Amino acid sequence: MRQATLEEEEAAAAWGRETQLVEASAPHADEYESPNDLGFWRVDIEDQAAFICNELDLSDEQALYLLNALGLLPEGAALPDFRGQPEGQQQYEQELEQQQEQDASQRPSGSMDEVEEPVLRDALESWQDMSDEDEDHRPSTSQQQMRQIMNNPEFGYQPGDNGGQGEEYDYYDESNGNGRQDYSASSSQSAMVLASAGGSFQVSIKPNISEAKPSGHKVAPGVPALKYDQSSFDREYEVIHLRVVGRRASTAAAMGEEIELVPGKLIAGRYQVLEQVGAAAFSRAVQAYDTLERRLVCLKVVKNDKECMDACLEEVRLLQLINSRDPRDENHVARLYDYFYHLGHLFLVVELLGGNLFDTQCYDPSYFTPGRMQSIARQVLQALAFLHANQVIHADIKPENILVKNYTKCSVKVIDLGCSIYNSEAHLSHYVQSRSYRAPEVMLGLPYDGRIDIWSLGCVMAELATGQVLFPNVSEAAMMARLVGMLGELPPYMLQEGQYAGAFFTKSGRVYERDAESGLFQLLAPKRTTLQARLASPDRGMLHFIRHLLVADPSKRPTAEQALRHPWLQYRYRSPK
Structure with missing residues (x-):
């Protein structure tokens, strides 16, 4: 008895010393006016624009959006007008402006635009003339000419490639306006042919068709079939077996979205509803009598909604895991007895506890x-x-x-x-x-x-x-x-x-x-x-x-x-x- 008293005194002294240290470092003033005080004063900000630009962590686009939305951006104003400039920034901008004025005074007569405009215009006209010339000399896209191009060794096409068979491609034939003609070629060859037929713009992409293909069974071209590994599955996954209970010759659709839980109603032929004990955003809880085990239980009825169902199925998984690792019920976590799907709702049967x-x-x-x-x-x-x-x-x-x-x-x-x-x-x-x-x-x-x-x-x-x-x-x-x-x-x-x-x-x-x-x-x-x-x-x-x-x-x-x-x-x- 004396030993217990000494331990109590030592514990009390320990937390007493720690309390003194905490209180010494904390502010002693209490500015709350009542127990319901929210704990702060609201302070208006006079210069909203400066606050947005200088105090908030916003990008230029976000700051401009806020300024415009609040009507705080005068016409002709910019963000630097509101944001504080670094030291020396104003002097640097003035020197830069003076340098630009000096360069302008030394510029030859006639503006840069006036000097460069004839050159740009001549280059544009020359480019247009070349385009017209290309248009006039574009090869005919008839089927015979296309075959001749494809048979040309310069394009890397050899008769008999791809087993003498190729994928079907079609192209637009200007001769008939809207006609379409087919030709046979591989993917890389079609890319080179179309590039050659288009004039000066050429793109050549040739995949490595000699790449070794995987051996064994295939579920798709080039995709090998995997073998099922039970040990890997057991190591990475866990399975919950959800029982679906339905009345014979009846469907859940006939019951509507919400199931009625009146006292005396028998759920799934086993659980007799006694009274409702609580309700939340995602579920309702009722006290029920388990007619099989002859004990009182809590029946948690999940709302008929996918998000709620998903969350409660995850809860089932976790409760099964936690309960299995606490077989003697020593760690103060609620016990899950049963779960099932019935009349369009997920039901969780847990131990009956008192009020929260x-x-x-x-x-x-x-x-x-x-x-x-x-x-x-x-x-x-x-x-x-x-x-x-x-x-x-x-x-x-x-x-x-x-x-x-x-x-x-x-x-x-x-x-x-x-x-x-x-x-x-x-x-x-x-x-x-x-x-x-x-x-x-x-x-x-x-x-x-x-x-x-x-x-x-x-x-x-x-x-x-x-x-x-x-x-x-x-x-x-x-x-x-x-x-x-x-x-x-x-x-x-x-x-x-x-x-x-x-x-x-x-x-x-x-x-x-x-x-x-x-x-x-x-x-x-x-x-x-x-x-x-x-x-x-x-x-x-x-x-x-x-x-x-x-x-x-x-x-x-x-x-x-x-x-x-x-x-x-x-x-x-x-x-x-």
Whole structure:
């Protein structure tokens, strides 16, 4: 007992020292006027044209387009009129102008155009005369003359080439106006013949027809047939066997686009609908009774849409993989029992859990004591560490995707892998995560990994502690301004390397946004505050843990395994929780 107390004291001292260091380096001023303050001031920009040309990372074409669209480009004006010129640029332009005037004064009488015009005109007339002469002496394109040209050894054609047979080509015969005649030649020969018949312009392309052809079976000319390799297939691919359940003598088309889920309805002859428990953009969830296994389950009915179907089939693949690698159900990820296609819809049968953390926060905010929040954080981190160890990024951690399994024991599970991706695919998409829980590297268009889930968890923990969304979903620019005011300036490399950084930050590092109504640009001046001021919790350990997760620089943000070793998660709260 004494040993446990000493460990608790050492853990408390450790995070206490770290908290003091963080608070010493953070700004203490709190300029928020209310808990619902957005966290920034909107500052109007007087000289919009100068701002567009000098502060935004735009090409000349983009800057001109914006200036014209906003009516800021006076007649006769150019971009240099708005952009700041480098030192010495004006003097250089003046000297260049003087030099041009001096050269003009020394030019012989008669302008350059007047001197060169007769020469150009004579050259043009000479070229036209040559064209007419070529037209008069163009060889006749009769079939007999064409054969004679093709039989000429100079063109490399030998009778009997190509086995005495060639591809059929046709050409235009001027003698009859619209008649077409055929001749036999290979590809290279036809190119040379047509070039010769056209006069002075000649193109000769002769492919290597003696190239060795692959041996063995062929599926097309020159394409060898591959052999099926089962071991390679098993190594690179995985298969899900989707059962299609349909009522006899009936089609899914007769059911319409949406299936009716009324209490008592029997789905696929097995699952009896009891009540609806939730709905999302892509699916509906109902509580059902499995008449075969005699247990309550959650029936997830996917919207009849290709995009939704594709996402849920990927979720099936991931759940099968994750569940198979967690046979004892120790890593707090929802279990998939069954899946099938029925009446035009994809059904997922998963374990029945309780309400999500968002609904629990709405109905009973007092439930989230520091002890319970510690338990939730530990379980979610264990789930994330397990997913990340299997190279899977959840990419949508939010209160709605964390469900309570047992309210008394405060056990939770992570659900909804429909947006999850593999680490190797992280560079393919920058539209992941719900916006209020979206990591800064995702918004800026930087490479990312599983640590984006750690950022999302930090936002969830702050929301559970206060009942307020930490970064309200106003706009990404507004979120950036609030983030800077709360956590400090972003590292320069994130603004320099971020693919989308120019959409939120000026060249000088200020946050800006374009007004949707007027189309004019505004600066978003961040209000200074601290995470401690926003959370206002007496539990210093929990505050430090949340601050530990919400590190804007992804290279300094902990992984799930590292976060699990935070001293606050080792601290034991006395009962009651």
